[in-house]
Amino acid sequence: MKTIIVVGGSKGIGKALVTKLLDYCKVINLSRSVPELSHDNLTHHKCDVLQDDLPDLETADALVYCPGSINLKPISRLSIEDFKNDFEINVLGAVKVIQKYLPLLKSSTYPSIVLFSTVAAKLGMPYHASIATAKSGVEGLVKSLGAELAPSMRINAIAPTVTDTDLASKLLRNDKMIENITERHPLKKFLSPEEVADMAEFLLSDNASSVSGQIFEMDCGIVSFKI
Numbered sequence: 001m002k003t004i005i006v007v008g009g010s011k012g013i014g015k016a017l018v019t020k021l022l023d024y025c026k027v028i029n030l031s032r033s034v035p036e037l038s039h040d041n042l043t044h045h046k047c048d049v050l051q052d053d054l055p056d057l058e059t060a061d062a063l064v065y066c067p068g069s070i071n072l073k074p075i076s077r078l079s080i081e082d083f084k085n086d087f088e089i090n091v092l093g094a095v096k097v098i099q100k101y102l103p104l105l106k107s108s109t110y111p112s113i114v115l116f117s118t119v120a121a122k123l124g125m126p127y128h129a130s131i132a133t134a135k136s137g138v139e140g141l142v143k144s145l146g147a148e149l150a151p152s153m154r155i156n157a158i159a160p161t162v163t164d165t166d167l168a169s170k171l172l173r174n175d176k177m178i179e180n181i182t183e184r185h186p187l188k189k190f191l192s193p194e195e196v197a198d199m200a201e202f203l204l205s206d207n208a209s210s211v212s213g214q215i216f217e218m219d220c221g222i223v224s225f226k227i
Helices: 012-021 080-106 129-149 166-172 175-184 193-204
Strands: 003-007 026-031 042-046 062-065 112-116 154-160 215-218
Touching (some): 003 012, 003 080, 012 026, 012 193, 062 080, 062 193, 080 112, 080 129, 112 193, 154 193, 166 175, 193 215
Parallel strands (some): 003 026, 026 042, 062 112, 112 154, 154 215
C-alpha cells in the first residue's frame, strides 16, 4: 500500500483527493485544520507549512501540494507584500515540502509529485497579476524538476479553472455570478473538486508512468477555445 503525503488535504480539492485515496492508500495529511473525516489509513499532522517545522516521516511514495490563493486586485491595489505572500504560499511552500521529503520519495519506487497551477498562468485575465505570477513559478518549478529528477521521479501540475471550493466562494457567491462564470466557459460549466481530484489521482497512479513535467489545463475550454 502506497503512502501519499497530501499538504492541504482538509478542504477543497485536497479533501476530495484524500477521500478518494483512503480506500487503497495510506494518506498523511499536513494542514492547519483537522480533516472532517476519519479513517484507519489517515494520519493528520497539524502544521502550517509556511511557519512550522515539517514533521519527520518514515516513508513516502508520493506528494501532493494543494495550498493556493485567489488574490484578485487591480495592479494599482496590489502591494509588494501581496506578491510576496502569493509567491510564498504557492511556490516557496511547495519547495519547502519537496526539499523536506525528497529523500523519502527517492527511496520509493517510481515516486510522483503533483502541484497546482491555474488557467490564469496561460490566459491573460484582469486582476490576476499576483496569482498568475506565482503560479507561473509553479509551472517553471515543474518543468525544471521534471528534468532534474528524471528518470526516477515524476512531477506534474494541474491548472484548473474556477473550482467550487471555499477558496473560490467569492467568485460564486450568488446565482448571477454563477451564471456569468458558467457562460464564460465554452463547455458551459466550471469544475467540482472531485473532477480535479480525479486528475490528481490519475497523475499519482502507475497509469501515468510515462507522464512528467506536464501542466494539465482543466479549463472547461476557456483557454483552448474561442467560440
